[in-house]
Structures are given as structure tokens and as C-alpha cells.
Amino acid sequence: MESPSARVDEELQSWGGPENPGQLPGRLGSSEYDQSRVVEKGRPKWGKPLQFLLVCVSYAVGLGNVWRFPYLCQMYGGGSFLVPYIILFIVEGMPLLYLELAVGQRMRQGSIGAWRTISPYLSGVGIASLVVSFLVSVYYNVINTWTTWYLFHSFQDPLPWSVCPLNGNRTGYDEECERASSTQYFWYRKTLNISPSIQENGGVQWGPALCLTLAWLMVYLCILRGTESTGKVVYFTSSMPYFVLIIYLIQGLTLHGATNGLIYMFTPKMEQLINPKTWINAATQIFFSLGLGCGGLIAFASYNEPSTNCQKHAVIVSIVTSTTAIFASIVTFSIYGFKATFNYENCLNRVILLLTNSFDLEDGFLTVNNLEEVKDYLASTYPSKYNDVFPHIRNCSLESELNTAVQGTGLAFIVFTEAIKNMYVPQLWSVLYFFMLLTMGMGSMLGNTVAILTPLTDSKAISSYLPREAISGLVCLINCAIGMVFTMESGNYWFDIFNDYAATLSLLLIVLMETIAVCYVYGLKRFGSDLEAMTGRTLNWYWKSMWAFVSPLLIIGLFIFYLSDYIITGTLQYQAWDATQGHVVTKDYPTYALAVIGLLVASSTICIPLVALGTFFMCHFKSRANFPMA
Amino acid sequence: MVAFAMRKVPNRETTEISHVLLCNVTQRVSFWFVVTDPSKNHTLPAAEVQSAIRMNRNRINNAFFLDDHTLEFLKIPSTLAPPTDPSVPVWIIVFGVIFCIVIVAIALLVLSGIRQRRRNNKRSPGLEDAEDKCENIITIENGVPCDPLDTKGGHVNDGFLAEDERLTPL
Numbered sequence: 050m051e052s053p054s055a056r057v058d059e060e061l062q063s064w065g066g067p068e069n070p071g072q073l074p075g076r077l078g079s080s081e082y083d084q085s086r087v088v089e090k091g092r093p094k095w096g097k098p099l100q101f102l103l104v105c106v107s108y109a110v111g112l113g114n115v116w117r118f119p120y121l122c123q124m125y126g127g128g129s130f131l132v133p134y135i136i137l138f139i140v141e142g143m144p145l146l147y148l149e150l151a152v153g154q155r156m157r158q159g160s161i162g163a164w165r166t167i168s169p170y171l172s173g174v175g176i177a178s179l180v181v182s183f184l185v186s187v188y189y190n191v192i193n194t195w196t197t198w199y200l201f202h203s204f205q206d207p208l209p210w211s212v213c214p215l216n217g218n219r220t221g222y223d224e225e226c227e228r229a230s231s232t233q234y235f236w237y238r239k240t241l242n243i244s245p246s247i248q249e250n251g252g253v254q255w256g257p258a259l260c261l262t263l264a265w266l267m268v269y270l271c272i273l274r275g276t277e278s279t280g281k282v283v284y285f286t287s288s289m290p291y292f293v294l295i296i297y298l299i300q301g302l303t304l305h306g307a308t309n310g311l312i313y314m315f316t317p318k319m320e321q322l323i324n325p326k327t328w329i330n331a332a333t334q335i336f337f338s339l340g341l342g343c344g345g346l347i348a349f350a351s352y353n354e355p356s357t358n359c360q361k362h363a364v365i366v367s368i369v370t371s372t373t374a375i376f377a378s379i380v381t382f383s384i385y386g387f388k389a390t391f392n393y394e395n396c397l398n399r400v401i402l403l404l405t406n407s408f409d410l411e412d413g414f415l416t417v418n419n420l421e422e423v424k425d426y427l428a429s430t431y432p433s434k435y436n437d438v439f440p441h442i443r444n445c446s447l448e449s450e451l452n453t454a455v456q457g458t459g460l461a462f463i464v465f466t467e468a469i470k471n472m473y474v475p476q477l478w479s480v481l482y483f484f485m486l487l488t489m490g491m492g493s494m495l496g497n498t499v500a501i502l503t504p505l506t507d508s509k510a511i512s513s514y515l516p517r518e519a520i521s522g523l524v525c526l527i528n529c530a531i532g533m534v535f536t537m538e539s540g541n542y543w544f545d546i547f548n549d550y551a552a553t554l555s556l557l558l559i560v561l562m563e564t565i566a567v568c569y570v571y572g573l574k575r576f577g578s579d580l581e582a583m584t585g586r587t588l589n590w591y592w593k594s595m596w597a598f599v600s601p602l603l604i605i606g607l608f609i610f611y612l613s614d615y616i617i618t619g620t621l622q623y624q625a626w627d628a629t630q631g632h633v634v635t636k637d638y639p640t641y642a643l644a645v646i647g648l649l650v651a652s653s654t655i656c657i658p659l660v661a662l663g664t665f666f667m668c669h670f671k672s673r674a675n676f677p678m679a
Numbered sequence: 680m681v682a683f684a685m686r687k688v689p690n691r692e693t694t695e696i697s698h699v700l701l702c703n704v705t706q707r708v709s710f711w712f713v714v715t716d717p718s719k720n721h722t723l724p725a726a727e728v729q730s731a732i733r734m735n736r737n738r739i740n741n742a743f744f745l746d747d748h749t750l751e752f753l754k755i756p757s758t759l760a761p762p763t764d765p766s767v768p769v770w771i772i773v774f775g776v777i778f779c780i781v782i783v784a785i786a787l788l789v790l791s792g793i794r795q796r797r798r799n800n801k802r803s804p805g806l807e808d809a810e811d812k813c814e815n816i817i818t819i820e821n822g823v824p825c826d827p828l829d830t831k832g833g834h835v836n837d838g839f840l841a842e843d844e845r846l847t848p849l
Contacts, residue, residue, distance in 0.1 A: 201770035259774060266781045273788050516796070518789055 092157065093276045094352050100280035102362055104349055105150075107287035107492030109370045112192060112461075113338045115489065119378035120456035121330050123314050126321030131375070133322070133331040138371050141603050142335040144595035145560060147363035148567060149341060153350025154359050155579055159503030160344030163351070164563075167571045169668075173660030174562045178344035179504055180653040181555050185343065186497040187528050188547035191535040192458070193264040193490040194257055196483050198240055199462065201260075203479035210235035211470035228631025232467045237626045240462070244538040246625050247642055251538025258536045265529040268494050272502065272521050276352050279495055286492040291373075293485035294380055300478070301383035310386015311379070313451045329610055332603060338370060342556040342563070345496035348503035355583045360592075381460075388468035389450035396445035407438045457548075461486060498524065542623055542642075550646045554611060555653040561604045562657060568597045621646065729755050 095101045122130045156163035161175035202209050213226035213234060221227070226234040237243050244251045271282045301307055321327050340346060350359060394417075401415045408427060415423055424442075428435045455464050469478045498521075505520055506512050512520070535544050567576055573596065577588035615621075621643065624633040638646070702711050713722040732739070732755055740746055 197774075198770075201773045204773055205769050263774065263778055263781065266778070266785065270781055270785050270788070273785065274792065278788070516792075518792055 092352065094354065095276055096280050098354075098357055100276075100283060101349060101353055101357065102365060103287040104279060104283040104495070105346065105362065105366045106369050107283045108345055108349070108496030109339050109366055110287070110290065110373045111338065111340070111489055111493035112486065113334070114370065114374040115377045115381070115486070116458075116460040117456050118334060118338075118374040119314075119381040120454055120460065121334055122378050123382075123454045125324070125327040125330060126318040127313075128315040129317035129319050129322055130327065130331065133328045134335070134371070137328070137332045137603075138335050138367065140595065141332060141600055142339055142371070143364060143367045144592060144600050145336075145341050145564070146339050146346065146367050147360055147592060148564065148596055149346040150350040150359040150363050151576075151580055152563070152567060153347035154353045154355060154357060155576075155583060156347075157351050157355070159351060159505075159507045160347050160500065161504040162507050163347055164566065167566050169664050170661040171562065171566050171570065171657075172664070173657040174559055174566065175344065175504065176660060177555060177559050177653045177656040178342060178347075179501060180656060181552055181559065182343045182345065182497050182500040183528075184547065184551040184649060184653070186494065186501060187531050188535060188544055188551065189490070189497060190264050190268065190494055190528065191261065191532055191540070191544055193267075193487060193494065194261040194532075194536070195240060195458070195462065196486045196490060197260045197264060198257060199466070200480065200483040200487060203476055203483060206476060208466075208470050208475050208479060209239070210466050211475070225628050225631060228629075230463075230467065232463045232470070233631075235466075236458075236462045238628075241541050242538050243541055243626045245627060246636055247539050247542040247623065248639055249539060253533055253536050254538070254540075257540075258533060261532050261536055262529060265525045265532070267491065268498055269521060269525045271491065271495055272498050273518055275506075275517060279499065282495065283492065286488045286495070289488040290485045290492075293481050294373075294376060296481060297380045297384070297478075298376070300472070301380050301387070304383065304387040304472070306390025307383035307386045309390055309447060310382045310384070310451060312386075313448075314378075314382040314385070329607065332607055334374075335371075336560070336604075336607070337552070337556070338374065339367065340493070340496060342559040343497065343500050343552075344504070345500035348499050349496070351503065356585070358584055358586065360584070360586060381465075384465065384468045385451065388464070388471070389447060389453075391468075391471050392450050393445055393447045396443055400442055400445060403438065403441060407434065542625070545623055546638075546642060546646055547649065551649045554608070554650050557604055557608045557611070558654050558657070561601060561608065564596055564601045564604070568601075573597055 095104075152163055152167075156166045158166065159175070160178040161172055164175040165172035210232045213222035213231045215221070216223050223234070225238060229237070240257070242251070242254055270278075272279055353359065397417050397420065401417075401420065404410065404423070404427065405412065405415055408431065453464070465482065466479070469475050469482060472478050501524055502517075502521055505524070506517055515523070534540060537543075567573070573593060577593065581587050621638050622635050623638060625636045626632075627634045702713075714728055715722050729752075732752055736747070736752075736755075740750055743750060
């Protein structure tokens with residue numbers, strides 16, 4: 050086997066490989082044996098088992114828990130969304146997480162090495178993981194860039210997104226800001242300086258570019274020393290978000306109107322349970338929020354002691370991730386409720402002011418309670434005047450305010466900032482909130498970067514030339530340079546492309562291949578006995594059945610659904626910001642953007658069949674060379 | 680107040696209170712007013728009155744302890760206060776501080792790593808290292824490293840290989 054870092058053991062019956070079909074699998078020559086033992090001994094480890102647990106938690110608990118789960122909860126039935134969520138969590142989330150951790154801990158290598166050990170034909174799975182991790186890390190750190198941008202801007206009074214800038218002659222506010230809102234204006238104009246469509250590239254914005262550089266420097270600082278530094282950093286990045294969430298929970302629940310939000314969001318709408326989209330979205334959320342398939346979990350587990358009880362860790366990490374999501378959605382909904390109530394009361398006050406002015410009523414005569422009666426009275430007593438005023442009276446509705454369901458960057462940077470600016474001492478809440486987002490994002494970035502670095506440092510070819518610090522620095526530099534694309538004026542549109550298409554299909558395929566590889570190529574019995582020898586625990590019937598049947602079927606179902614969705618939708622569209630109207634409009638992607646999308650999906654998925662074919666041909670030629678036809 | 684405002688306008692210094700006429704006074708403290716020219720006995724154009732009021736808006740507001748929201752002059756847009764703009768934006772200062780801290784930390788770590796590696800190379804040029812803080816000391820017997828195994832329970836004696844695994848099957 051060309052990979053001398055494969056661990057040799059009595060229990061390991063590693064695949065002999067098609068290169069040497071005659072040799073009994075498992076035993077290397079003595080020189081390779083020494084070399085493998087020594088290289089094996091050089092593998093770094095986590096300082097404490099707690100560090101491993103925290104690094105997994107920090108990786109899995111990411112921004113998706115904060116800004117996607119509340120949206121899904123709201124859209125798909127409120128409290129009743131928890132039912133499919135918990136069911137699929139037990140059936141899909143925990144088993145797949147355990148599988149990845151077990152593979153990593155067993156094979157003691159990064160993603161490429163681990164899958165090559167299982168079967169050289171399947172090392173393409175590892176390479177696909179590497180490619181996906183690379184693509185994800187390129188665009189994910191841009192979120193951290195925006196978070197740092199908002200964080201640095203939070204140290205001002207008043208907050209820059211709470212007031213609109215003035216127009217030319219100082220008689221009113223800037224037009225774009227008037228049509229949209231001040232938070233939207235700050236996001237679209239001051240932060241992104243977004244262009245009207247993806248074709249207009251604009252230049253690189255120096256402000257976000259600086260923040261991107263800083264974000265990558267921070268990532269480099271954390272991964273510089275490998276597990277030694279990462280293990281210490283995760284104490285902070287995993288605990289800080291909870292600290293802030295608790296503070297926000299206390300504040301959120303005491304805000305005026307928070308209960309409105311909580312009641313509205315959590316009221317179960319049972320009819321959504323029948324909707325297939327509910328189940329699909331629950332499955333997707335669990336799948337992607339745990340970070341499966343990127344190779345990060347395999348890399349983390351590979352630094353474990355082989356006797357670590359990764360089953361316990363898998364269960365703990367998945368439970369922690371899901372409870373964090375629910376916890377974060379409680380906080381989010383209470384803040385939503387506050388914001389909606391605030392806007393609703395403002396709207397009512399404006400109506401009261403309008404009526405008081407138009408009909409010259411006594412100040413204080415009109416209140417919220419008697420508004421409807423007085424409106425009827427006025428309509429009957431002064432019908433003509435009322436008809437003049439009527440078009441200007443907005444129908445204020447608390448429900449419609451609560452119904453603004455947003456996800457993703459819109460939630461964090463537009464809706465939440467709007468709620469924060471109305472709180473007491475908004476600077477403090479803003480700093481806390483963006484600091485929390487930053488630590489969560491950094492935790493996930495660490496996982497992504499470790500997923501890229503572990504296969505690179507495992508490979509003898511690269512690590513013999515360059516020290517670990519140089520490889521890390523090079524990876525960060527390349528990512529930062531490519532990431533500058535996202536700081537251009539059209540950068541957000543490219544970000545959406547990467548966010549929607551870089552990882553979704555590929556990860557599903559990768560994890561499917563992983564389960565098939567472990568259960569059917571390597572052999573479930575063999576893997577089970579390996580784990581038993583390693584950790585001392587037998588594999589439960591539950592894990593076996595999930596790995597062998599249920600999870601692969603679920604993934605195939607998700608995969609088919611996504612493919613059919615893409616095919617049925619036809620041409621892909623995106624949301625572009627229209628400055629003249631002050632809201633987003635839908636546009637079609639140009640052909641070159643579609644080509645980039647295709648390239649993104651293909652670059653990772655095609656690794657699997659390509660490498661399998663390549664390995665097949667290589668061994669075919671080698672065996673023919675070894676046994677030439679007479 | 681209106682007369683005072685009008686007096687500030689050039690050529691109108693002689694405006695008196697009696698030149699300001701009120702009409703349409705309602706219970707809710709709103710009224711229409713016009714300013715008459717003392718000598719020519721006609722009302723002044725609205726634009727002139729508006730500009731005068733605009734210039735003195737602050738004093739009028741202060742006299743009644745009101746502000747632009749509570750005392751409204753119809754058709755006179757209020758001049759909004761521009762946001763305070765510090766010479767150096769605050770965010771750049773914060774950015775600079777964090778940036779310097781991170782650069783210094785990276786430099787420290789990289790330098791200490793290089794120093795450690797140089798020390799390793801000097802100390803044991805030939806031996807494979809056990810310098811990673813996480814590994815145990817490798818004891819050597821007869822030139823064969825006897826590493827403590829990672830699995831639980833027992834050490835494998837390298838001298839004993841299972842006989843059957845040596846032989847390749849037929």
C-alpha cells in the first residue's frame with residue numbers, strides 16, 4: 050500500500066489493494082512497519098477528551114442554528130415542527146454523526162486517507178470531501194467578515210443602522226433609505242454597496258476586504274499550532290455563544306411584547322405535518338447543521354485516542370446541537386415579538402396622529418383602545434373628509450408584523466439589528482450579538498479548515514517539503530485571495546450562489562457513499578468488530594439498522610427530491626436589490642453564472658467516479674505490467 | 680415670535696406684532712397666519728415668510744419648549760441635523776487594535792514554533808522525534824522501539840508474530 054501512515058494492528062485487516070492481489074492483506078514488510086509505527090506516533094492528539102467534545106460542539110453549533118432553524122420553525126408549523134425534527138434527528142442525525150466519528154477514530158487519518166484505507170476505489174470520497182470543505186471555507190468566512198464589520202460599527206452612538214443619512218439639501222433623508230428601512234440601507238448600501246445585478250461587478254470594497262483579511266488572520270491564529278492551539282481556542286468559541294444566548298434570553302423575555310412572538314411562533318399548526326416539505330426541510334436542516342460529509346468530523350476524531358467512547362460523544366454533540374437550535378429560536382422569537390409589537394404600536398400611533406390632525410380632535414382623545422369606535426364615528430359623521438383621509442390610514446396588524454419570516458443574513462443583519470436598535474443601550478446588545486455570531490462562525494471555520502489541512506498534512510508528499518505552519522498559511526492565503534470576489538459590489542450574489550449550490554448536492558452524495566462504503570464495501574460486521582476492539586463496546590442493533598438501511602434510504606430520498614426540484618424549477622433565479630424601489634426583485638442568472646453553479650456541483654461530485662475509474666485503470670495496467678502476457 | 684422672526688429678515692426690521700394676523704384659530708392650538716407689510720398693506724409672499732421661519736425655527740421651538748415634531752409648520756420642511764462625523768471613523772480604530780493584536784500573536788506563535796524546531800534539530804538530528812507534547816517517551820530495546828500501544832490492555836511483543844499470518848495462503 051502506498052500509504053505508509055496506515056495503522057498496522059492485529060485487528061486491522063486493511064484492504065490489501067488491487068496492486069498486490071496475491072499478498073495477504075494486513076501485514077507490511079518490516080521496514081515499512083517501522084516507518085509506519087514512527088509516523089503513527091507523531092500524530093498529535095487532543096489534550097483532553099473534553100477538548101474533542103467541545104471542538105465538535107463548536108463545529109456543529111453554527112450560524113444555521115441561529116438563523117435557519119427559527120425560520121423553518123416559523124414557516125413549517127411552529128411548535129409542531131419539532132415533531133419531524135426530533136424524529137429525523139434520532140433516525141438520521143445521530144447515526145450519521147456517530148458513523149463519521151467512528152470512521153475517523155478508527156482510521157486515524159484525514160478524510161482522504163481514511164477512505165483510501167477502506168477501499169482505494171473510494172478515496173474519491175475523501176477528495177470530494179476536501180473539495181467541498183475548500184469551497185465552503187472560501188465563502189463561509191465572508192459571513193465572519195460581515196459580522197466583524199457590524200461588530201466594529203457597534204461602538205458608535207447612535208448605531209449607524211438606526212438612522213438614515215440625510216439627502217443633499219438636508220431637508221429629508223436619503224431616498225433609498227426612505228424607501229427601504231435604515232437597517233436595510235446600511236446592509237445593502239453601506240456594507241455590501243450592492244450592484245443592481247450580478248453582471249455588474251463593481252470594484253472590491255476596501256472596508257469589507259480589510260475585514261476579510263482580519264477574519265482569515267484570526268482563523269490562521271487558531272489553527273497555527275494544530276490541535277494544541279485549536280483545542281484551547283474551542284473552550285472559548287463553544288462556551289461564548291451560550292453565555293450570550295442566556296443573556297439575550299433573559300433580556301428577550303423581559304421585553305415588552307416578547308410573549309406575543311413566542312405564542313405566535315410556537316403555536317402548533319398541525320396541518321403542516323402532512324406537508325412533505327416540512328419533513329424534507331427538517332431532514333435537510335439536521336443534515337447540514339451537523340456538518341456531515343465535509344471531512345471535519347473525521348479529521349477531529351482522527352486525533353482521538355482509539356479507546357475514546359465516540360458513541361457517547363456523538364449522542365452528546367447531536368443533542369447539544371439540537372437543543373441549541375431550539376434555545377436560539379426561543380430567543381429569536383421573543384426578539385421578533387418585541388420588534389413586531391414595537392412596529393405595531395408605532396403604526397397605531399401614526400394613525401392616531403393622522404386622525405387627530407385631520408379632524409382637529411383633542412390631544413389624547415384618541416387612544417389605542419377606542420380607535421376603532423372613533424373611526425366608525427368619524428366615518429359616519431364626516432364621510433367626505435374621512436374618505437379623503439382613508440387611503441392614508443394603514444391597517445395595522447400585529448400578525449402581519451410577526452409574519453415577516455426571514456432567514457440567513459437577512460435575519461441577522463437586517464431584522465435583528467432593527468430589533469436591537471430599539472432596546473436600551475443598543476450598543477451593548479449589538480456588540481454581544483455580533484460577538485456571539487463571530488464565535489459561532491469561527492468555530493465552524495476552524496472545523497472547515499482542519500478538514501482541509503488534515504489530509505494535506507497527512508500526505509507525505511506535501512508535509513515533507515513544508516512545515517505545518519506554512520501549509521496552513523498557504524491555505525489561508527489562497528482562500529483569502531479567492532474570497533476577495535465576495536467583497537466586490539456583486540459579491541453577495543456570488544455568495545448566494547456558493548451558499549445554495551456549493552455544498553448541498555455534493556454533501557448528500559458524499560455521505561451516501563460513506564454509509565455504503567462502511568456498511569457494504571468494508572463490511573458492517575467487520576467495522577463493528579473493529580469498533581468493539583477499539584473502544585470495548587459492542588455495536589448496538591439500533592446503530593447497525595440505521596447505518597445499513599434507514600439513513601441511506603433517507604439520503605437517497607433527499608437527493609431525489611433536490612434533483613427533481615432543480616429540474617422542475619427550470620431556470621434558476623436570484624434576488625437582486627433594486628435601489629430605486631427599495632426592495633429585492635427576482636432576476637434570472639446569466640449563462641456564465643449557471644456555468645459556475647454547474648462547475649461547483651460537478652467539481653466535488655465528479656471526484657468520486659473519476660478516482661474510482663483512475664484506480665481501476667492504474668491497477669489494471671500495473672497487473673498487466675507485473676504479469677506480462679507471454 | 681413670528682414678528683421676531685420676520686424682523687431678522689433684511690428690509691423687514693420694522694415688523695411689529697400687529698402686522699401678524701391670525702385666522703382660523705382652533706381649539707387644538709392650530710392656526711393660520713399671515714404677515715402684512717406695514718407700509719404697503721398687503722400680505723407678504725409665503726416663500727419669504729417660510730424662509731424666515733426656517734432660519735429661526737430653533738428659537739421658536741425653544742421658546743415653547745417644543746421641537747420639530749411637536750410644533751409643526753405646514754409646508755415648512757425642517758432642516759435636519761447632520762449626523763456627527765468623527766474625523767477617523769470609529770470602526771477603523773477598533774479594527775486597527777484587533778488587527779495589531781492578532782498579528783503580534785501570530786508572529787509570537789510562528790517564531791516560537793521555529794525556535795522549537797531548531798532546538799529539536801540540534802538536539803536529535805537522527806532520531807525520530809517524540810517532542811510532540813502528547814507522546815510518551817519511546818524506550819528502545821535492541822534497536823526496536825517498544826511503543827506503548829494505544830489499545831487498552833496489554834502490549835504486543837513485536838518479537839512474536841503469529842505464525843499463520845506469515846504464510847501466504849495457497
